[in-house]
Amino acid sequence: MKRIKPRLWISGSYPVHPVILSKYLSSCALIVLLLAVMCLTGCGPKNFVNDNDRLREENLKLKQQVDDLNEQMELRLGEIKGLRAKSAGERAIKDADPPVLAKIIFDRYSGALDTDSDGRDDLVRMYLTPLDHRGRLLPVAGRLKLQVVAVLDDAPPALLAERTYEPDDFDDAYRANLTGYHYTLELKLPESIDPAITSATVRASLTEAVTGHVVVAEQIVPVKAQ
Numbered sequence: 001m002k003r004i005k006p007r008l009w010i011s012g013s014y015p016v017h018p019v020i021l022s023k024y025l026s027s028c029a030l031i032v033l034l035l036a037v038m039c040l041t042g043c044g045p046k047n048f049v050n051d052n053d054r055l056r057e058e059n060l061k062l063k064q065q066v067d068d069l070n071e072q073m074e075l076r077l078g079e080i081k082g083l084r085a086k087s088a089g090e091r092a093i094k095d096a097d098p099p100v101l102a103k104i105i106f107d108r109y110s111g112a113l114d115t116d117s118d119g120r121d122d123l124v125r126m127y128l129t130p131l132d133h134r135g136r137l138l139p140v141a142g143r144l145k146l147q148v149v150a151v152l153d154d155a156p157p158a159l160l161a162e163r164t165y166e167p168d169d170f171d172d173a174y175r176a177n178l179t180g181y182h183y184t185l186e187l188k189l190p191e192s193i194d195p196a197i198t199s200a201t202v203r204a205s206l207t208e209a210v211t212g213h214v215v216v217a218e219q220i221v222p223v224k225a226q
Contacts, residue, residue, distance in 0.1 A: 059156040073214045099132035101208050104217045111221040121224045122189050127182045141209040144170050146187050150200045163187045193225040
C-alpha cells in the first residue's frame with residue numbers, strides 16, 4: 001500500500017512542504033528583525049540644544065544682512081545721484097528727465113495663503129510694483145531677495161523662509177493683465193510654524209541691474225500657523 005507523505009496547508013487551498021514552510025518562516029523572522037533595528041536607530045532623542053544654537057546663529061546672520069543692506073542702500077543712493085548727474089550732461093536731449101527706479105511697493109491682495117485648505121498658511125504671495133522717481137510704474141531688471149521674518153515678544157527675529165529671484169526668474173515674474181502691472185512673487189512657508197506666530201514681516205530687496213541701486217519694501221501680513 002502506497003504511503004502518503006504529510007503536507008501542510010496555508011491560505012486555505014495550497015499545500016506546502018514542511019521544508020519550504022520552514023524557509024519561509026525564517027525569511028519572515030529576518031525581515032521583522034531588520035525592521036525593528038531600523039525603528040530603533042531612527043527614533044533617537046532630538047538634540048534641542050543644537051537646534052537652538054542653529055536658530056540663534058541664523059538670527060544673527062539675518063540681523064547682519066539687514067545692517068549690511070541698510071549700509072549698501074545709503075551708498076547706492078549716493079551713487080545713483082552721481083550717475084544721474086553724469087548722464088544728464090551726455091543725453092541728446094538735456095532737458096529730458098528719464099525714469100529712474102526710486103522705490104518698490106507691495107500691492108493689495110498680497111499676503112499669506114492656505115492653498116490646500118488644511119487650516120494653515122503654506123504660501124506667501126506678494127504683488128510687487130517698482131516705481132520711478134515720479135511714482136510711475138517702471139519695469140526693471142535685477143535680482144530680488146524675498147524673506148519672511150517672524151518676531152515674537154522677548155525673542156530675536158526668526159527667518160521663516162527665504163527665496164532669491166535671479167534676473168531671469170524676476171523677468172518671468174512680470175504680469176500684465178486686467179488687475180494691472182506687477183511682479184508676482186511666491187515663497188513657500190515651512191510645514192511647521194510656532195503656533196504663537198500670528199503675523200510675519202515680508203521683506204523684498206531689489207538690486208537694479210544697471211546701476212546696482214538697492215530698494216527695499218516691507219509689509220506685515222497675518223499668518224495662520226495651525
